Amino acid sequence: MKTYTEYLTFSTKKKVEFINITERISSVVKKSGIKDGICLINAMHITASVFVNDEEPGLKNDFKAWLAKLVPGPLETYHHNLSGEDNAQAHLMRTIMGREVLVAITAGSLDLGPWEQIFYGEFDGCRPKRVLIKVCG
C-alpha cells in the first residue's frame, strides 16, 4: 500500500470555531499522487474534531447552540475541571462531533457528495493544534 502523510496546524481566534478544510485536504490528496483509495483526516487533540457537514453559516450557529445545550455549564459541574482544567465541556462536545473522517478517493479526487464539506471543529481554541492526514492507495 502506498501512503502519504501530512499534518496541518490550526490556531483559532475563538474558543469554539469551525474551519472548512476541504480545499486543503484536496490539495494534500493531489500532492500524494494517489488516484484511488482512502484519506483519513483526524484531530490529534481530544478537544477538537474533524467532521463532514454543510458550508452554511446558519447551520454552524445551530451546531454551536445545540452543543451548548447538550453539554451545559457551569464549569464546576464537571469532575475534570476540579483538577485545574476548564475544558471538560470541550471533551464532550468533540465526542458528539467525532474525532475523524475517512473519505474515499476516486479518479484522483476526494469522492464527496454534492454538499459534503470537511471541517475542523475546535472546542478549546486559541492555541496551536494539529490535524493528521494519511492518504492510502
Added chain:
Amino acid sequence: MKTYTEYLTFSTKKKVEFINITERISSVVKKSGIKDGICLINAMHITASVFVNDEEPGLKNDFKAWLAKLVPGPLETYHHNLSGEDNAQAHLMRTIMGREVLVAITAGSLDLGPWEQIFYGEFDGCRPKRVLIKVCG
C-alpha cells in the same frame, strides 16, 4: 492496494427511516474479490447516516424517539431553517448517528460481531440519496 467502488441509491418512503443494508454490502464485498482488508461505507448526503446496530424493531423506535428528544422542534428554533431550509434537525440527528462505518474484511467476508448489522439512516427522506462503498485490500 486493490480497490473496488460502488454506489447505492436510496429513496425512502418516510422522512426518517432506517434500512438494513448488510446483505447489500456483503454482496459488494463478494463482487470485489477482496479477501482481506477493509470496507468503507458512507452516506454521501449530510442529512443521512451509515451506522452499525441491532436489527430489532423496538430499538429502531427507541432511536427515533431519542433523536427527536435530543434534537427537538419547532423548526423555527434553528438558524438553518431561516434560509428557506427545513432540515436543520436532520443535520444534527445524522451527526449523532455518524456519517460512515469502516468494517474489516476477513476470509472473504465482512468481519462483523454476532449482532452487528449495517444500516442506512435517513433523516430527510423521500428523495434519492447515495451511499458510497469502497472496498480496499
Added chain:
Amino acid sequence: MKTYTEYLTFSTKKKVEFINITERISSVVKKSGIKDGICLINAMHITASVFVNDEEPGLKNDFKAWLAKLVPGPLETYHHNLSGEDNAQAHLMRTIMGREVLVAITAGSLDLGPWEQIFYGEFDGCRPKRVLIKVCG
C-alpha cells in the same frame, strides 16, 4: 495491501466501564510489522464502543454522568426493553461514544497526538465481548 488481524476479549467487572487499551493496540501494531498505514479498532458488540480521549479519572466520571443524563431511565421508557431486554440505554450510549477508531501508523508506531489514548467503552458489561484490530499497510 498487507494486513494483520487480532481480536481482544474484555469481560468487565462493572456494567459501565472504560478500559485504556492503547498499550495493547500498540503491541498488536508492533507484532504486525507494518511501519506505515492505518489501524482499525472496533467493538464487535453493539453495546460497546472504541473511542479516543484522555486518561483522566475525573473526565471518565464526567462521561458516565453525562451519558446517564443524555440517555435517562427508567428502563421501561424504551421499546427495546419490552422484548425481554434491559440494555436499550447501552445501545444509545455506545452510539454517542462511537463504534470504531481508525488510527494512522507512522514510522512503525501509532501516530497519536500528545493526549490521545484509545479506550474500550463498555455499557452492558460483566460478560466477554470482543474488539477487532485490523492493521493495514
